[in-house]
Amino acid sequence: MNKLMVSFSPHIHEKITSGRIMLDVVIALIPAFIASVVIFGARAALVTAVCVASCVFLEWLYQRLMKKPITVRDWSAVITGMLLAFNLPVEIPLWQAVIGCVVAIIGVKQLFGGLGKNFANPAITARVVMFVAFSTTMTKWVPIPADAVSSATPLMVMHGSDGVLPEIWDMFIGMRGGCLGETSVIALLIGGIYLLVRRVVKWHTPVAFILTVFILALFDNWNPLYHLFGGGLILGAFFMATDYATTPQTNTGRIIFGIGCGLFTMMIRLYGNFPEGVSFAILLMNMVVPYINKLAAKRALGGARV
Amino acid sequence: MKKICGLPIPHFKNTAGNRPEAIPTPPEVTLNMKEIAGDPARLAVSPGDSVAVGQVVGVANGARSSPVHASISGVVKSISEIDPNTGKEAVSVTITSDGKQSIFSGITPPKVKALEQFLVAVQDSGVIGLGGGGYPTSHKLTLKASVKLDYILINGAECEPYITTDTRTMLDNAQDVVDGALLMQQYLDPGKILICIENNKPEAIKKLQGLTMALPGISVRVLPANYPQGERKILVYNVTGRIVPEGRRLPDVGCVVINCTTVAVFAQYIKTGMPLVSRCVTVDGSAVNTPKNVIAPIGTPIGAIFDFCGGLKEDCKKILMGGAMMGKAVPNLAMPTLKITGALIALSEKDARPVEPTACIKCGRCVSKCPMGLMPSFIEDAFEMKNIELLKKYKAGMCAECSSCAYLCPSKRPLAQVMSLAKEMIWKEGRK
Numbered sequence: 001m002n003k004l005m006v007s008f009s010p011h012i013h014e015k016i017t018s019g020r021i022m023l024d025v026v027i028a029l030i031p032a033f034i035a036s037v038v039i040f041g042a043r044a045a046l047v048t049a050v051c052v053a054s055c056v057f058l059e060w061l062y063q064r065l066m067k068k069p070i071t072v073r074d075w076s077a078v079i080t081g082m083l084l085a086f087n088l089p090v091e092i093p094l095w096q097a098v099i100g101c102v103v104a105i106i107g108v109k110q111l112f113g114g115l116g117k118n119f120a121n122p123a124i125t126a127r128v129v130m131f132v133a134f135s136t137t138m139t140k141w142v143p144i145p146a147d148a149v150s151s152a153t154p155l156m157v158m159h160g161s162d163g164v165l166p167e168i169w170d171m172f173i174g175m176r177g178g179c180l181g182e183t184s185v186i187a188l189l190i191g192g193i194y195l196l197v198r199r200v201v202k203w204h205t206p207v208a209f210i211l212t213v214f215i216l217a218l219f220d221n222w223n224p225l226y227h228l229f230g231g232g233l234i235l236g237a238f239f240m241a242t243d244y245a246t247t248p249q250t251n252t253g254r255i256i257f258g259i260g261c262g263l264f265t266m267m268i269r270l271y272g273n274f275p276e277g278v279s280f281a282i283l284l285m286n287m288v289v290p291y292i293n294k295l296a297a298k299r300a301l302g303g304a305r306v
Numbered sequence: 307m308k309k310i311c312g313l314p315i316p317h318f319k320n321t322a323g324n325r326p327e328a329i330p331t332p333p334e335v336t337l338n339m340k341e342i343a344g345d346p347a348r349l350a351v352s353p354g355d356s357v358a359v360g361q362v363v364g365v366a367n368g369a370r371s372s373p374v375h376a377s378i379s380g381v382v383k384s385i386s387e388i389d390p391n392t393g394k395e396a397v398s399v400t401i402t403s404d405g406k407q408s409i410f411s412g413i414t415p416p417k418v419k420a421l422e423q424f425l426v427a428v429q430d431s432g433v434i435g436l437g438g439g440g441y442p443t444s445h446k447l448t449l450k451a452s453v454k455l456d457y458i459l460i461n462g463a464e465c466e467p468y469i470t471t472d473t474r475t476m477l478d479n480a481q482d483v484v485d486g487a488l489l490m491q492q493y494l495d496p497g498k499i500l501i502c503i504e505n506n507k508p509e510a511i512k513k514l515q516g517l518t519m520a521l522p523g524i525s526v527r528v529l530p531a532n533y534p535q536g537e538r539k540i541l542v543y544n545v546t547g548r549i550v551p552e553g554r555r556l557p558d559v560g561c562v563v564i565n566c567t568t569v570a571v572f573a574q575y576i577k578t579g580m581p582l583v584s585r586c587v588t589v590d591g592s593a594v595n596t597p598k599n600v601i602a603p604i605g606t607p608i609g610a611i612f613d614f615c616g617g618l619k620e621d622c623k624k625i626l627m628g629g630a631m632m633g634k635a636v637p638n639l640a641m642p643t644l645k646i647t648g649a650l651i652a653l654s655e656k657d658a659r660p661v662e663p664t665a666c667i668k669c670g671r672c673v674s675k676c677p678m679g680l681m682p683s684f685i686e687d688a689f690e691m692k693n694i695e696l697l698k699k700y701k702a703g704m705c706a707e708c709s710s711c712a713y714l715c716p717s718k719r720p721l722a723q724v725m726s727l728a729k730e731m732i733w734k735e736g737r738k
Contacts (some may be wrong), residue, residue, distance in 0.1 A: 003625045006635040007366055008723040010709035011651075012316070012467065018667050018716045074664065116667045116717075249683060250668030274637040293684075299541065300679040301310070303552045 018108035018115075024200045028080050028191035029239065035174050035184035038060035039144060040090040044180045049164045050094050054101035062110045080104050083123035086181020087279065088130070089141055096134050100126040116245045120286045124240055131279075141177040152232030153177045158222050159275035161289050165222075171229040181302060182232040188267075192238035200244040204254035209237040211261025220270060233265065236278040246286045253289075253296035260285045260292075312532035313649075313710055315631065317506055318467040325597040326474055326586040329614040331403050331709050335605030336548055336642040337374050339364045339390055339397040342440040345371040348458060349397050355382045358410040359582055363399055363498050372442040377583040377603035380404040383589050391641055392461050392571065398642075401605075413620070415579040424493040424576075431575035431581040434643070437461055437536065437565035440646045443572065448563065449493065449557050456497040456560035457546055458490055460569055462514075463529060463536030465502050466629025469649040471586040475567040476503065476510035479574075484517045487524050488570030489576065494562075497522045501566065506531040532710040533631060538563040540677050541598040552704055554613055567648075582645060589615045592620030593622035593652035602643060608650055624658035631709045661718035672711035672721055677706055682711035682721045687726045702728040 013018055036044040059077040063070045104126035112118045131138045143151040149160040150163035166176045170306055174184025182188075194199045213233055217224035227233070241261050242248060248257050261281045267276025340346030347364030357363060357376040380403040384585040388418040389396035390411040414428040429444035449455060460483065476483060487499045498512030501518065503511050507526050518524045528546055529535050539550050541563055548559040556562060572581050583604060595616030602611050608625065612618050626633035627647050643650070672682040681700060688696035697703075711721040 004635070004637055005660065007624070007660060008635075008720060008726075009711045010631045010722060011624065011626055011633065011635065011653065011705075012657075012713065013661055013718060014714055014716075016716045017718070018664050018669075021669065023665070071664070071668075115665045117665070188480050244667045244669045249668055249673045249681070251674065261317045276480060276724055297684075298673060298676075298679050298681055300552070300704050301543065302549045302554075302679070303679070303701040303704055 004085055012030055019074045021200055022079055023075060023196065024198050025079050025239070026075055026082065028194045028200075029079070029086070029181075031187035031190045032181050032235070033082065035187035036086070036090075036180040039183060040180050041091050041176050042089065042140070043051045043116055047088060047092060047094070047097055047180060048082060048085040048095060049092060051085035052078050054098045055081035055084070055105050056280070058105040059110065064105055066110075066256055068114070070117060074115065077105060078101075080109070080122045081240060082181070084126050087127040087179050087232065089138065090143060090180045091140055092134075096130060096137060100130045103129045110233075118245055119153050119289070120283060121240055121243050121246045124283050124286075128283055144175055144177050144183070148177070149154040153179050153275065154226055155269065155275040158226060158230065159269075160198055161275075165226065168212055168223070168225050168229065171226070178232070179302055182235040185229045185234050187239060192234070195238065195242070197298075201238070202254060204235040204249060204251050205241045205247060205258040208258025209241055209261045209265075213257045216262065216266040222295060227266070227269065231269075231276045232278040236282055238260070240278075241282050241285075248292045248296060250293070250296045253292045254257055256292050257285055257289070257298055260288070311530075311539050312534055312540070312677055313675060313713065315533045315713065316467055317531065318589075318630070319470050319473070320468070321588050321597050321599050322473050322507070322598045323471040324470075325478065326471075326600045326601045328584075328601045329342070329606070329611060331378055331405060331407055332603065332606045332610040333403050334383070334400060334607065335377050336386075336390055336398050336400045336405075336607070337605045338361060338391065338642075338644060339374060339399075341434060341644050343432065344440070344442040344445070347371055347374045348394060349385065349399065351382045351399060352655040353382050353384055354654075356380070357397065357401060358408045359583055360413050361410040363401075365610075366429055366442075369533070370445050370449065371443060372429065372444070373432050373581070375399055375401075375432050375581045375583050377605055378403045379408045385555050387576050390443070391636075391644065391724060393661055394437065404445070409580075414577045416514050416576060416634060418576055421493045424489065425594060427570045427576050427610055430581065431572045433568050433571045433575070434645055435565055436567045436585065436648070438632065438646050439538075439565075440644075441475055443495040446562065447490070448621065449494070449562075452567065453557045454496055454560055455557065457562070458487075458494065459497045459541055459563045460487060460499065460566050461536050461541060462507070462510065462542065463502055463541060463554045463568040464507070465504060465531070465533045465535040465537075466631055466649075468590045468634075469588050469629050469729055470599060471588050471648045473507050476514055476571050478505070478685055479570045480510075480513045480517055482570035482573045483514065483566050484521070484524070485577070486573035486617055488521070488562075489573060490569070490661060491523055497523075497560075500545060501525070502527045502529055502541060504529050508692070512642050532650075534677055534710065535707055535708065536719040537677065537706045539706065552701065564635055566593050570660055585645065585647075587611060587647055588649040589652075590627075590649065591651035592654040592657050593619045595619060599656055604645050605642040607640050608636065611643070611650055612639065612652065616653050619654060621655040623655045624653040626653070626700075631713065632707065660735050663719050664717045666686065666717055666719055669716060671714045673717065675710055675714055677707050677708060677710060680705060682725060685728055686719065686721060689724050689731070692731070694731060697728050697732055703732045
């Protein structure tokens with residue numbers, strides 16, 4: 001007989017692994033990826049590929065140089081790469097995209113301790129940094145469809161830019177200007193439902209986020225659906241505001257987080273200088289997650305509040 | 307009231323249909339004066355003494371202690387100062403069998419006419435929490451005069467995977483369970499006695515429903531098969547809706563939880579005078595040739611029990627005493643069984659493959675599913691910082707050590723171990 005192994009309980013584990021959860025997120029992003037290629041053409045695939053490859057390579061390089069265990073096989077860098085690409089305009093110069101990846105993987109993720117330790121969403125932080133650093137290319141949109149009168153995104157039109165708002169149905173399928181992965185609501189919803197079904201994310205944050213935006217949009221002059229489908233809300237609510245490491249761990253906390261994201265988004269959209277506020281809202285809410293965790297801590301059975 | 311909905315873990319109740327078979331008398335048994343809870347018994351024999359089955363070898367040392375009885379007849383071979391199961395300092399006695407299994411002459415049914423006699427009889431039976439708690443039952447049933455006992459919950463939940471000994475007790479010794487319930491009803495005067503059984507044991511439910519139908523104040527409560535349904539505070543909450551406040555005991559909310567096999571054992575003792583000398587053990591797992599339920603004398607080396615079950619397969623890599631969620635892995639086959647050992651599980655190489663912990667991704671699965679309402683991922687952070695104040699704030703001391711957090715963790719973090727160490731850290735701090 002072999003030598004017996006001794007270990008602490010439990011001696012059975014659920015099959016799910018962190019790597020599998022990340023892979024599920026990647027799978028959930030594929031419909032939106034396909035939609036981006038259909039809508040924006042092959043360059044969407046190129047930008048995504050460059051971002052994914054740079055993120056994975058940078059993570060590997062950092063861990064190699066710092067003599068840390070190499071964890072690039074856990075798919076998390078792939079997600080960061082895809083999400084960052086989805087938040088970029090299709091015409092973004094590739095070198096700028098690579099700089100975004102450096103910010104995301106090195107600056108936000110690895111310098112704070114790697115997977116699970118970062119306090120802000122890497123893709124969103126990188127997008128915001130790029131938005132400030134490359135403000136021209138980051139707001140240079142292509143007209144969709146190609147014969148459209150202007151290249152302005154629906155939110156820009158609602159914010160006062162020249163242009164015509166697309167039909168609701170066109171926005172639902174993604175035929176409108178914008179970042180390459182944010183436009184096709186239907187594709188994002190398919191991915192979001194997949195995540196909910198696989199129990200990778202809980203409904204609390206997306207529902208609270210989208211509902212808050214919807215309710216506040218009722219007070220605006222435009223059809224509230226333009227606020228829901230016109231910007232990065234669906235992508236943000238399902239894929240960025242549900243990032244485990246940078247969002248609360250209790251259901252109550254997730255609802256508070258979602259409502260906060262919705263409030264900030266609409267405050268920026270209605271009163272801010274920028275037409276779109278989803279990234280800023282999520283980033284702002286990331287900062288207060290420790291306090292939300294405290295506020296919405298679970299109460300032990302028979303114990304007083306933490 | 308929102309019930310605590312635990313985990314749908316696999317049941318593996320493969321041996322539920324196997325009537326327990328008695329194993330041949332082992333050549334040697336080792337009996338511990340102390341199991342995991344309560345005060346140790348005082349040794350009453352010395353090497354060379356002859357003992358018979360049921361004879362006292364360790365006398366109860368105070369109210370929080372339980373006597374130890376010889377489980378085989380023979381000669382006391384040696385006394386050890388070290389507990390073979392934990393390696394800690396504790397007295398144990400090894401008895402060599404004479405093969406006769408002669409019954410001790412002093413065995414007579416006790417006279418039980420009043421509460422005091424009942425409690426003495428429960429203590430003399432040598433019974434402790436056989437579900438795994440190991441706390442001396444007589445002390446558990448000794449209630450302060452101020453306690454108004456509303457519920458006695460007889461715990462037949464058996465929520466751990468593999469184990470079917472309580473199932474067998476409820477099927478084979480159902481009358482003993484009911485008799486024990488009647489004894490408790492007579493002497494402890496509870497409002498209600500509920501026999502709590504998970505719904506994956508329909509036969510046991512049917513049998514006990516039939517036996518308790520005509521009995522006022524005793525009934526069967528069927529519960530969903532969720533882990534850890536049988537944890538005492540969870541059981542109290544899910545059945546009665548009462549919450550045991552931090553640092554208080556179950557009787558403070560008018561409840562007592564007692565394992566069904568424990569009840570059957572003291573009921574048998576009061577009928578026959580034979581104390582706890584053997585018990586049913588489930589032998590199962592992927593590395594056992596013929597899984598079955600066996601009746602083995604307390605203190606039998608586990609190797610002898612596996613031999614009776616057709617031996618172990620070649621690729622056996624891990625052996626557990628207890629269930630797959632809370633049981634302890636043992637280092638060798640010479641370990642003796644304890645009174646609380648309800649299962650021996652042998653896992654093959656494939657099932658025993660060690661899990662590789664990766665970084666916590668803060669998914670909150672452990673937080674959302676902790677039955678005690680704790681936040682294991684936060685407790686792990688506080689533990690790594692050795693921040694005892696924070697551990698106390700997060701109520702780490704209230705952990706029931708059910709291992710649900712570690713079972714669920716997608717990053718395979720050793721959360722159950724961390725919780726256990728955190729509890730110890732708080733406890734040691736309190737003693738300073």
